[in-house]
Amino acid sequence: MRIAPFQLERWFAEVEADADVMLAESGVRPLSADRFDTDPGELGYVIPTAGRPAFRAKVGELHGRDAAETLFTCGTQEANLLALLSLADSHVVVVTPTYGSFTGLANSLCDVTRVPLVEPGWELDPDAVESALRPDTDLAVVVNPNNPTGRHHDEETMRSVYERCADNGTYLLCDEVYRLLSADPIAPVSSFGRHGISTGGVSKSFGLAGLRFGWLCGPSAVVATAENWKDYTTISPPTFGHHVAEQAFDRHEELLAENREHVAENRAVVEAFLDTHDLAWSNPDCGVNAFVEVPAGFASGESFSRSLVTEESVVVAPGEAFGRPEWFRIGFGLPREKLDEGLSRTGAFLARHR
Template sequence: MDIEPFTLERWFAAHEHEADIMLAESGIRSLSASRFDLDVGKLGYVIPTNGDPSFRAEIAARYGRDQDEVVFTCGTQEANFLAFLSLLNEGDHAVVVTPTYQSLHAVPDSLGTVTRVELTPPEWSLDPDAIAEAMRPETTLVVVNNPNNPTGKYHSEETMNAVYELAADRGVYLLCDEVYRMLADDPIPPVASMGPYGISTTSLTKAYGLAGLRFGWLAGPPEVVSTINHWKDYTTISPSPFGQHVAKQAIDAENEILAENRGLAREHKAETHSVLETHGLDWYDPVGVNGFVTVPDGFATGRSFCERFLREESVVLAPGDAFGVSDRFRIGFGLAREELNEGLSRLDSFLSRHE
């Protein structure tokens, strides 16, 4: 298995520790641990190792599935990774909608072959016919991220139903990374609820503000989940008992948590848009907490812009080439208010100096 370096994560690893502000954070600001009961009791394995059955049943009901069609994972990243290991072998083919988080195309490409279907600015719309044209006889999987990272595009229920139907008609699974779904004011139904070929992955990281739990899950057809459980024996074995303990409380309190987080995302998006608009920068109105912004005049690429901004203001943004789009950068507006205000102030000052 040969896989390319993870461009975005290497950028963060090189710069976020020393910078004053992380203005490329991709999730909502973290909740305080003091909101939860933290006494998990004994720190043993979760038994059974795919997660507490009653909790899995509660999560499965959201997708119209049963407990054996859900597996708890270490965040969405592990859920996606295990799905790819389970569904792709040498000679298999996947169709991946891009731009997107690199692992969603790099891991499938390391296991089989990938054809990318590109979203195009300014609307970043998804054309189901383009997916149909990209599919081959050996296609086993279609991969979509909805809402999309980095663009913030939220593909409609009609579009996702159309993609599901064309995949299912060919006996192909549709995997949708839905980690930002619950930040939408009116979330569309998850892909795993659309039928036997639908697979949904998500976590409590981006929408709930609980990245440190590393708690996520996959919901999908029983034959896929069964294979994933075999692969999981070779990765994390079981979810963290601490993560599962707090995750149960977060799900019990999710109406309160999500209302709070959605309100914060709306307010922060408006404040961020105001600064960008002042300087003539453009983005697609995003769902979630990420915006994919045009590069200002005078900068050749998103990377050169991000490097200069980091050097002068000690603030990290994400260069668009980490998503395969060199003339954009990603900004995250989900962080805590004081940090966002300071980051936007430095961005405003920097842009003013270089106009």
């Protein structure tokens, strides 16, 4: 199996470690470990390796599934990998722009058809997804809320996409890692019916990226196949991650309300900054990501991003990583003082280049 470099992660590997401000961070600022009991006891495998049944039942219930239809993973990234390894055989439809692992993984496994969101509002068109389906389409993939634009597709739209996939015998995989940042989250795709699969984790909405804890919820046959693949990857979820994530779920209403407030305040700060500098953006309505137009005078998202990190030590994500070179991605979930510093330096950079 040959796979293309993951452009976004290669960019971060090149510039993130030496930069002062990570203005491309795609999650909510990390919570402090002292808010949780961090002693899981013995550091053995989580048993059973799919995750402890009582906790799987809690997560499954929030996704319209039971414990047997829920698999714990090392982050949402592994959940998505396992879903694709389990299902992608002939043809996959991927809605774009999207997180790069979906196009990269799918391209390494089978034929891929990309369905672009409709600009300027970045809407998902169910008719376009249906037109892309083939008799041999194994899987369609949507990230909702979308990364990189921060746009949230409503439940009516998602159900319409699901019905068209189900009628074709195609599974619909939805990466819902930002879903719980909505004040009124829509129903997860896994609850729509036998062809629905949801992946998620605690990295983004909960601000617990370091736990490397995620899940896959879906039909029992798909979960069983994914569990078989997991025997060849990480075997079990991390003991620390499982232990702390269970506490976070027990307090999810408190933690998510806190994070939603933080994100809303930061979003308002970014919107005011962009208005001041007359820059258009994707007008995100859920999550912590946004596309921002590349300012005049720069050839592409990469040229802008590279100049910004060189001159101001601020990292943003070039749109080329998402197949959209006329944009760059920012994240606004970071701590407020870091956000202010990053925007201040970006403002100084823009002033010099206009």
